[in-house]
Amino acid sequence: MRHLLITVVALALLPAGSWLSAQSRATATNVAVIPHEAVPNFFKHPPGIYTGENMGIATNSKGNIYVYHRAYETRLFEYTAKGDFVRELGRNNYGFAFAHSVRVDAQDNIWAVDEGTDMLIKFSPEGRILMTIGRREDPVAMLSNMPGGGRYHGRNEKYRFGRQTDVAFDQQGNIFVSDGYFDGRVVKYDKNGRFVKAVGERGNGNLQFNTPHSIATDFQGNVYVGDRGNARVQVLDNDLNWKANYPNVGNPWAVCVSGGPGPKNPGKQYLYVSNSWPDSAPAGPAEYTGEVYKMELDGTIIGKFGRAGKAAGEFATIHQMDCRDPDVIYTAEINNWRSQKILLKASTAKTSSQQ
Amino acid sequence: MSRLISTIAVAVLALGGSLLGQSGVSELAFTSTDLLRTPVEGPFVGEVAGVGANSKGQIFVYTRTGHPYATLGDNRTFSRGGSKLFLFDANGKFVREWGQDVYGFNAAIGLRVDPQDNVWTIDAAANQVVKFNADGAIGLVLGRKPETIPVRPNAPASPPSPSSPTSPATPAPGAKPAGMGTPGSGFNRPTDVAWDKAGNIYVADGIGTNNRIAKFDKDGRFLAHWGSTGSGPGQFSGVKAIALDAQGNVYAADAGNKRIQVFDGDGKFLREITNIGTPLAMCMTRGGTQHLYVSHAGDQDGMDDAAIYKVALDGRIVGKFGAAGKQLKEFGLANSIDCRNENELLVGEMTNWRVQKVSLK
Numbered sequence: 001m002r003h004l005l006i007t008v009v010a011l012a013l014l015p016a017g018s019w020l021s022a023q024s025r026a027t028a029t030n031v032a033v034i035p036h037e038a039v040p041n042f043f044k045h046p047p048g049i050y051t052g053e054n055m056g057i058a059t060n061s062k063g064n065i066y067v068y069h070r071a072y073e074t075r076l077f078e079y080t081a082k083g084d085f086v087r088e089l090g091r092n093n094y095g096f097a098f099a100h101s102v103r104v105d106a107q108d109n110i111w112a113v114d115e116g117t118d119m120l121i122k123f124s125p126e127g128r129i130l131m132t133i134g135r136r137e138d139p140v141a142m143l144s145n146m147p148g149g150g151r152y153h154g155r156n157e158k159y160r161f162g163r164q165t166d167v168a169f170d171q172q173g174n175i176f177v178s179d180g181y182f183d184g185r186v187v188k189y190d191k192n193g194r195f196v197k198a199v200g201e202r203g204n205g206n207l208q209f210n211t212p213h214s215i216a217t218d219f220q221g222n223v224y225v226g227d228r229g230n231a232r233v234q235v236l237d238n239d240l241n242w243k244a245n246y247p248n249v250g251n252p253w254a255v256c257v258s259g260g261p262g263p264k265n266p267g268k269q270y271l272y273v274s275n276s277w278p279d280s281a282p283a284g285p286a287e288y289t290g291e292v293y294k295m296e297l298d299g300t301i302i303g304k305f306g307r308a309g310k311a312a313g314e315f316a317t318i319h320q321m322d323c324r325d326p327d328v329i330y331t332a333e334i335n336n337w338r339s340q341k342i343l344l345k346a347s348t349a350k351t352s353s354q355q
Numbered sequence: 356m357s358r359l360i361s362t363i364a365v366a367v368l369a370l371g372g373s374l375l376g377q378s379g380v381s382e383l384a385f386t387s388t389d390l391l392r393t394p395v396e397g398p399f400v401g402e403v404a405g406v407g408a409n410s411k412g413q414i415f416v417y418t419r420t421g422h423p424y425a426t427l428g429d430n431r432t433f434s435r436g437g438s439k440l441f442l443f444d445a446n447g448k449f450v451r452e453w454g455q456d457v458y459g460f461n462a463a464i465g466l467r468v469d470p471q472d473n474v475w476t477i478d479a480a481a482n483q484v485v486k487f488n489a490d491g492a493i494g495l496v497l498g499r500k501p502e503t504i505p506v507r508p509n510a511p512a513s514p515p516s517p518s519s520p521t522s523p524a525t526p527a528p529g530a531k532p533a534g535m536g537t538p539g540s541g542f543n544r545p546t547d548v549a550w551d552k553a554g555n556i557y558v559a560d561g562i563g564t565n566n567r568i569a570k571f572d573k574d575g576r577f578l579a580h581w582g583s584t585g586s587g588p589g590q591f592s593g594v595k596a597i598a599l600d601a602q603g604n605v606y607a608a609d610a611g612n613k614r615i616q617v618f619d620g621d622g623k624f625l626r627e628i629t630n631i632g633t634p635l636a637m638c639m640t641r642g643g644t645q646h647l648y649v650s651h652a653g654d655q656d657g658m659d660d661a662a663i664y665k666v667a668l669d670g671r672i673v674g675k676f677g678a679a680g681k682q683l684k685e686f687g688l689a690n691s692i693d694c695r696n697e698n699e700l701l702v703g704e705m706t707n708w709r710v711q712k713v714s715l716k
Contacts, residue, residue: 091396091397092397092398092399092420092421092422093397093399093420094399094402094418094419094420095401096422097422126395127395127396129399129708131681132707132708135656135706136419138419138437138479139423139434139462139480139504140462140479142423143505158656159655159656159706160656192680192681193658193680193681194658194680195658
């Protein structure tokens with residue numbers, strides 16, 4: 001009896017503990033392993049061109065690849081579909097300070113999400129700035145926030161973010177923003193950047209978030225939010241009503257829905273979720289983090305691939321994925337200062353059971 | 356009978372006219388283009404704090420772009436960067452950067468071109484007004500950039516309270532940098548500059564704690580200042596723009612009090628102009644009958660409530676145009692208006708990172 005009591009207490013404490021450590025073991029078990037391999041030395045740079053922490057990665061409809069990364073300056077690079085460096089976009093523009101993610105919309109516009117300036121910057125395929133949302137505070141105002149560190153404030157302003165994390169688009173061109181470290185919400189704008197709606201605050205109930213860190217939409221306009229601190233994916237409908245939680249795949253640093261942003265019907269879509277190795281690369285969690293889950297949109301787990309590590313095909317720390325082609329996953333990694341092109345092999349394993 | 360009808364008609368017309376004056380301002384028809392073109396690889400125009408054209412049609416843009424840096428020094432932290440001055444041709448094509456690496460470019464807040472084609476930049480972080488001669492050399496410096504920025508150890512240990520997240524920053528206690536908040540040239544977040552026919556200089560000072568107009572002679576010698584914080588005549592709640600008419604009267608955009616105050620050149624209060632919303636930028640036309648263009652920004656992001664008013668100098672509202680938003684013919688914090696040509700304006704926007712060329716019908 002006493003043994004049982006201790007177990008119950010320990011289980012009750014577990015969620016609080018995982019909240020603090022921000023990285024928990026995925027609760028799904030008996031998950032089939034999807035064979036995968038990394039294309040060796042895929043990304044190629046001219047001499048003297050480096051990437052730093054690779055925070056964001058996205059492909060356009062032609063297969064070109066964009067990587068948003070933290071180097072000496074935060075920079076946005078473009079590569080051919082074969083991994084050759086093409087050019088830099090947006091060099092030293094006012095919206096770049098600390099990269100967080102990058103996405104490509106249905107018209108192949110490139111959206112950089114910067115958590116240093118609290119801004120979204122929309123580039124035309126050519127590289128011109130078409131629109132911004134959010135606003136960088138001027139240096140004098142920023143000083144009032146020094147010396148930094150910061151914390152959740154939940155200001156929930158229509159056109160200002162609190163270190164927002166990611167952006168997604170539906171078939172009507174509406175814009176969905178996960179916001180972020182200092183806010184705990186999802187914000188919807190129309191295609192002209194006009195505020196429509198915001199939901200959420202910090203917490204662990206439905207429509208509450210603890211660092212919504214990544215966001216994706218499916219072809220029907222449903223919204224998948226990587227609610228990282230709460231170790232779940234929250235699914236919302238297009239009007240930001242709550243639909244479901246997928247609580248069994250660890251802490252989702254990155255979510256991705258296959259098929260691209262449209263407008264072509266992508267057919268069957270899959271959801272990818274990365275339970276990333278924490279960005280300080282601690283030895284302990286390396287044993288139970290780092291894997292990526294492939295799921296049906298309804299949350300059924302199909303399989304998983306990868307593990308924490310620094311070798312080719314291992315991940316440290318996946319911060320964003322591109323999965324336009326469900327069998328070709330691009331991963332942007334913080335600790336390894338790299339991105340990888342991952343090929344998924346046809347799996348013979350059947351859909352695994354889950355708890 | 357017909358006389359009665361015409362009397363009624365006149366009465367109705369008069370009533371209608373007064374109703375129009377009270378309930379709605381007539382909309383001025385206009386077209387607009389997104390004017391500026393920079394190379395696709397950069398440099399990039401960011402928030403447009405100031406735009407102005409010279410007599411040759413060349414266009415100067417003072418913009419927040421690039422990055423503000425903090426440099427670690429001996430026990431202090433220094434700031435630099437974050438704003439640039441660009442030159443464009445009359446068609447909006449990028450020509451070159453002006454004043455590259457100028458010390459005081461930090462947080463652009465305004466730009467004006469004077470009648471002699473000198474270019475004046477106003478910086479809200481450097482607390483400076485800098486005059487560039489037409490050839491690009493620096494001709495006059497008003498105010499001094501703070502030596503250091505109070506990153507540490509004077510900054511509060513915890514973030515500021517969420518209740519006032521977006522109000523202008525107040526320096527941490529004991530951290531007031533040199534050159535702030537004193538009479539004479541000590542500006543505190545100045546916003547704008549204007550001149551009279553003698554070349555005397557009037558500085559709107561500004562959106563910090565000074566809430567005053569400062570007057571200098573053409574060589575930059577301090578002459579006088581007036582104003583304090585408040586809502587009475589001669590008091591301000593954020594002086595965001597300044598303009599002078601041909602008689603030397605001074606028009607000051609008093610944003611927090613939703614009015615324009617009019618003074619003579621010595622600071623004597625004359626009158627106020629209201630019903631122009633929350634004034635952000637102003638431009639005085641140069642024709643025989645002068646008008647003021649006044650941009651109104653009713654929200655902090657320029658997404659809910661905005662317009663540009665055309666106002667007669669007696670305060671009568673001629674009309675208005677534009678709305679809030681990100682599309683063409685919408686204005687996202689129109690912080691600067693050039694009206695060298697009365698019916699062809701250059702409007703610089705902060706949140707939309709652009710200059711629109713506005714043609715009024």
